[in-house]
Amino acid sequence: MAPLTSAVPDKIEILAAIETVLTWDLDGPDRPAVNVALGFVQEFTAYGRIVADDLRTQCLSIPANSQAGRGTQAILSEAARRLHLSPPARTPQGAGHRAQNIARLVKGLLRAMGEVGEEQARARRRHTTTKGTR
Numbered sequence: 001m002a003p004l005t006s007a008v009p010d011k012i013e014i015l016a017a018i019e020t021v022l023t024w025d026l027d028g029p030d031r032p033a034v035n036v037a038l039g040f041v042q043e044f045t046a047y048g049r050i051v052a053d054d055l056r057t058q059c060l061s062i063p064a065n066s067q068a069g070r071g072t073q074a075i076l077s078e079a080a081r082r083l084h085l086s087p088p089a090r091t092p093q094g095a096g097h098r099a100q101n102i103a104r105l106v107k108g109l110l111r112a113m114g115e116v117g118e119e120q121a122r123a124r125r126r127h128t129t130t131k132g133t134r
Contacts, residue, residue, distance in 0.1 A: 011110070014047050018103040026096040037095035038087070044102040045083055051109045052079040058116045061123070068119040072112045079109060 062069050088098035
């Protein structure tokens with residue numbers, strides 16, 4: 001059986017795609033074609049759902065009242081709402097705006113993933129340094 005994530009691009013590909021989409025000038029004459037923008041919306045949405053699911057799981061190992069915990073809960077709430085919206089209008093501007101908004105959301109999810117990882121590392125260091133002091 002083939003892995004389920006084979007169609008999902010890796011983080012480096014996603015970050016490159018995000019930077020491309022965020023450079024679009026949606027008010028200019030060179031707007032992306034609707035099908036291109038909708039393709040990015042679909043790609044970012046699928047990737048964002050995977051990252052959000054992983055992030056929810058990782059949050060279980062950090063204090064909810066930590067700075068990383070509070071920030072992550074905020075971005076996860078936003079992801080729960082925005083990653084399940086119906087498809088955008090089939091206009092270049094509507095599709096382009098949605099692609100840019102989801103790109104920013106995925107970027108935020110990835111940033112939160114890093115912050116949670118740092119919080120987990122701090123917790124491990126605290127645990128290791130206090131382990132032999134009893």
